[in-house]
Amino acid sequence: xxxxxxxxATDVARLAGVSQSAVSRAFTPGASIAEETRLxxxxxxxxxxxxxxxxxxSLTTRRSRIIGVAASYLQNHFYPDVLEALSRGLQAxxxxxxxxxxxxxxxxxxxxxxxxxxxVDALILASTTLSSELxxxxxxxxxxxxxxxxxxxxxxxxxxxxxNLRGGxxxxxxxxxxxxxxxxxxxxxxxSSTSRDRERGxxxxxxxxxxxxxLREVGLYRFDEASAAARRLLARPDRPDAIFCGNDHMATxxxxxxxxxxxxxxxxxxxxxxxxDTGPARWPSFSLTSFSQPVQPMVDATVALVCEMIENPAAPxxxxxxxxxxxxxxxxxxxxxxxxxxxEQLVWRPAVVDAAG
Amino acid sequence: xxxxxxxxATDVARLAGVSQSAVSRAFTPGASIAEETRLxxxxxxxxxxxxxxxxxxSLTTRRSRIIGVAASYLQNHFYPDVLEALSRGLQAxxxxxxxxxxxxxxxxxxxxxxxxxxxVDALILASTTLSSELxxxxxxxxxxxxxxxxxxxxxxxxxxxxxNLRGGxxxxxxxxxxxxxxxxxxxxxxxSSTSRDRERGxxxxxxxxxxxxxLREVGLYRFDEASAAARRLLARPDRPDAIFCGNDHMATxxxxxxxxxxxxxxxxxxxxxxxxDTGPARWPSFSLTSFSQPVQPMVDATVALVCEMIENPAAPxxxxxxxxxxxxxxxxxxxxxxxxxxxEQLVWRPAVVDAAG
DNA sequence: GCTAGGGTTGCATGCGTATGCAAGCTGGCG
DNA sequence: CGCCAGCTTGCATACGCATGCAACCCTAGC
Numbered sequence: 001x002x003x004x005x006x007x008x009a010t011d012v013a014r015l016a017g018v019s020q021s022a023v024s025r026a027f028t029p030g031a032s033i034a035e036e037t038r039l040x041x042x043x044x045x046x047x048x049x050x051x052x053x054x055x056x057x058s059l060t061t062r063r064s065r066i067i068g069v070a071a072s073y074l075q076n077h078f079y080p081d082v083l084e085a086l087s088r089g090l091q092a093x094x095x096x097x098x099x100x101x102x103x104x105x106x107x108x109x110x111x112x113x114x115x116x117x118x119x120v121d122a123l124i125l126a127s128t129t130l131s132s133e134l135x136x137x138x139x140x141x142x143x144x145x146x147x148x149x150x151x152x153x154x155x156x157x158x159x160x161x162x163x164n165l166r167g168g169x170x171x172x173x174x175x176x177x178x179x180x181x182x183x184x185x186x187x188x189x190x191x192s193s194t195s196r197d198r199e200r201g202x203x204x205x206x207x208x209x210x211x212x213x214x215l216r217e218v219g220l221y222r223f224d225e226a227s228a229a230a231r232r233l234l235a236r237p238d239r240p241d242a243i244f245c246g247n248d249h250m251a252t253x254x255x256x257x258x259x260x261x262x263x264x265x266x267x268x269x270x271x272x273x274x275x276x277d278t279g280p281a282r283w284p285s286f287s288l289t290s291f292s293q294p295v296q297p298m299v300d301a302t303v304a305l306v307c308e309m310i311e312n313p314a315a316p317x318x319x320x321x322x323x324x325x326x327x328x329x330x331x332x333x334x335x336x337x338x339x340x341x342x343x344e345q346l347v348w349r350p351a352v353v354d355a356a357g
Numbered sequence: 358x359x360x361x362x363x364x365x366a367t368d369v370a371r372l373a374g375v376s377q378s379a380v381s382r383a384f385t386p387g388a389s390i391a392e393e394t395r396l397x398x399x400x401x402x403x404x405x406x407x408x409x410x411x412x413x414x415s416l417t418t419r420r421s422r423i424i425g426v427a428a429s430y431l432q433n434h435f436y437p438d439v440l441e442a443l444s445r446g447l448q449a450x451x452x453x454x455x456x457x458x459x460x461x462x463x464x465x466x467x468x469x470x471x472x473x474x475x476x477v478d479a480l481i482l483a484s485t486t487l488s489s490e491l492x493x494x495x496x497x498x499x500x501x502x503x504x505x506x507x508x509x510x511x512x513x514x515x516x517x518x519x520x521n522l523r524g525g526x527x528x529x530x531x532x533x534x535x536x537x538x539x540x541x542x543x544x545x546x547x548x549s550s551t552s553r554d555r556e557r558g559x560x561x562x563x564x565x566x567x568x569x570x571x572l573r574e575v576g577l578y579r580f581d582e583a584s585a586a587a588r589r590l591l592a593r594p595d596r597p598d599a600i601f602c603g604n605d606h607m608a609t610x611x612x613x614x615x616x617x618x619x620x621x622x623x624x625x626x627x628x629x630x631x632x633x634d635t636g637p638a639r640w641p642s643f644s645l646t647s648f649s650q651p652v653q654p655m656v657d658a659t660v661a662l663v664c665e666m667i668e669n670p671a672a673p674x675x676x677x678x679x680x681x682x683x684x685x686x687x688x689x690x691x692x693x694x695x696x697x698x699x700x701e702q703l704v705w706r707p708a709v710v711d712a713a714g
Numbered sequence: 715g716c717t718a719g720g721g722t723t724g725c726a727t728g729c730g731t732a733t734g735c736a737a738g739c740t741g742g743c744g
Numbered sequence: 745c746g747c748c749a750g751c752t753t754g755c756a757t758a759c760g761c762a763t764g765c766a767a768c769c770c771t772a773g774c
Binding site: 375376377378379382389390391394413415416417418419 | 721722723724725728729730731
Binding site for chain 2: 006049051052053054055056058059064066069072074075077079080081083084087088091096097098099100101111113114115116117118119137140141252255256259260280283284285
């Protein structure tokens with residue numbers, strides 16, 4: 001028993017006593033067809049279990065209505081949330097999602113070739129970048145590329161990110177205002193734009209205000225690496241009294257190590273601040289103070305932008321930055337001033353205007 | 358500037374001075390073509406940036422090499438892990454993954470239609486079911502369907518699951534052996550096969566051994582619902598001293614509520630056991646005793662089975678059950694006997710053979 | 715030198731749908 | 745009654761690639 005043939009438009013046409021074109025039009029919204037014919041076709045299609053073949057359709061229309069999506073680091077709860085929102089957003093606009101997972105920390109190039117073979121209408125790369133050659137190749141082919149939570153050195157690739165730079169600065173100010181002087185920074189992936197920008201913001205503010213640079217370790221945005229980094233950091237004689245972790249996922253790792261291996265209490269012995277405001281970080285056990293990257297707004301911006309780029313491939317590159325807040329919870333010592341309630345949350349809004357806006 | 362035309366096989370053929378067929382053969386492994394010709398074609402293809410069009414290829418071969426994957430409940434860390442493993446597994450076998458997210462707790466039917474339009478080679482539904490009509494429809498169309506972590510009432514749909522029934526029984530025995538008598542059960546989604554089977558195993562063992570049925574609440578496999586259920590359960594005068602949670606995700610919710618709202622200590626005041634052995638449940642803060650559903654073996658079985666079903670669509674339905682272990686950590690009072698070390702883990706292996714195997 | 719056979723190649727066609735074009739039909743208006 | 749406009753419909757073709765078939769070339773064997 002070979003894979004049974006699907007019913008085709010021609011089969012339906014025969015049964016309904018119309019031409020194949022009529023069947024096609026019956027399934028094309030806005031096409032010129034009499035209501036009566038449309039109904040007759042619909043009935044015949046129902047009888048045969050007919051569904052238009054998206055592959056054949058894409059071949060003629062030269063639009064696949066598929067969007068290639070790359071995602072990695074799904075251990076970080078931020079990304080499953082993003083994936084879910086993205087799926088709904090694209091679905092709502094009539095797009096399908098071809099998902100692939102690049103090797104963490106590397107370019108998405110290899111798997112991308114397979115995805116490009118599907119003539120996707122656009123590419124969304126979450127927490128991933130692509131080589132500039134491939135970026136050029138996509139541009140030459142007229143395929144919009146959108147980086148999510150990353151930016152590219154190649155300025156021609158659009159992106160949607162959170163406020164990495166401002167977040168980093170604000171966290172520096174928050175911790176210093178809270179009275180901390182022995183700061184630590186736990187970097188994510190070294191050559192990722194997010195980690196770089198957060199660090200630049202953090203260290204930039206410190207330097208501008210005459211503070212020593214923080215102790216530094218690398219956690220690669222991974223739980224186990226972050227745990228190891230925490231051990232190194234906390235075992236030092238000049239152990240920091242506050243650590244800014246490149247994201248919430250690493251912050252939870254640090255919290256676990258600090259409490260269960262070093263017997264530290266948070267925030268009494270150690271203040272922690274994360275980035276993302278997502279997942280377990282919000283649970284009472286962690287109650288993480290964190291700069292937020294609001295998933296829904298970021299995904300909304302992504303979907304809107306990618307649709308726009310599909311409509312108008314010649315549109316200029318855009319770098320959308322979605323506003324976040326420093327959400328104050330219990331994992332870091334709280335400054336006496338600057339905390340305001342906002343939408344049932346406490347956020348940090350220092351009164352003094354930052355000189356180096 | 359309209360979306361630029363991709364180079365086609367004909368373009369490459371012209372440049373290389375061969376026929377379009379030769380180009381096709383150059384990109385078809387095993388096709389009859391002289392090495393020299395293949396190289397000339399490859400060079401021409403490189404110059405033009407040519408990639409075979411997967412859409413056109415699928416139209417002629419009648420195989421898309423795309424597998425539709427449904428996933429929901431991504432808040433439960435189990436599923437992102439599964440998704441990642443699945444992506445790599447399918448990729449390795451040359452399949453792409455068309456991902457969609459059905460509305461939680463409902464049939465996957467609506468979005469499924471769109472996916473079927475792509476003539477996917479198979480469907481994998483994780484934590485989802487489909488209506489029996491649609492199951493029939495897929496069978497009629499010769500599309501293999503595989504349920505992951507669910508079974509269907511319709512016996513004709515294959516599945517890969519963990520040992521839900523045995524796990525439930527073992528957990529009952531574990532808790533009773535540990536001295537617990539006031540048991541609670543936190544159900545997942547009422548009409549999901551996993552929750553039903555785990556409960557059947559749990560309650561079945563209790564009944565067979567003359568114990569009262571557990572107190573029961575429903576958490577719908579969701580964090581907030583599980584939290585609410587935990588509040589109801591723990592506020593009772595006859596509060597349980599041990600709760601079997603339908604999965605780890607809900608168990609963490611219960612742990613949070615128990616500790617931070619009721620001031621209970623785990624496992625001194627309350628024992629918790631989960632299911633899945635995944636994600637935050639393994640962190641020291643939760644250190645959850647849990648029946649494991651090993652992701653990699655489950656995904657391996659899934660990939661193997663789905664490929665087999667594609668090769669041979671007439672193959673009989675199969676229900677693969679992947680073995681798990683009751684991994685013993687710190688969230689539940691430990692029986693004095695029955696714990697053995699296995700691969701650097703403590704697992705519960707009661708000596709007495711279960712009569713009702 | 716001739717033939718058989720294996721390895722290559724091109725030709726022609728088909729996959730299932732969308733769509734430009736022209737033909738057919740209908741109704742309204744002069 | 746004639747004509748024109750507008751709505752439907754069918755015809756024919758194109759989309760880009762795979763593949764059966766026949767033609768071709770080359771080599772080995774006799």
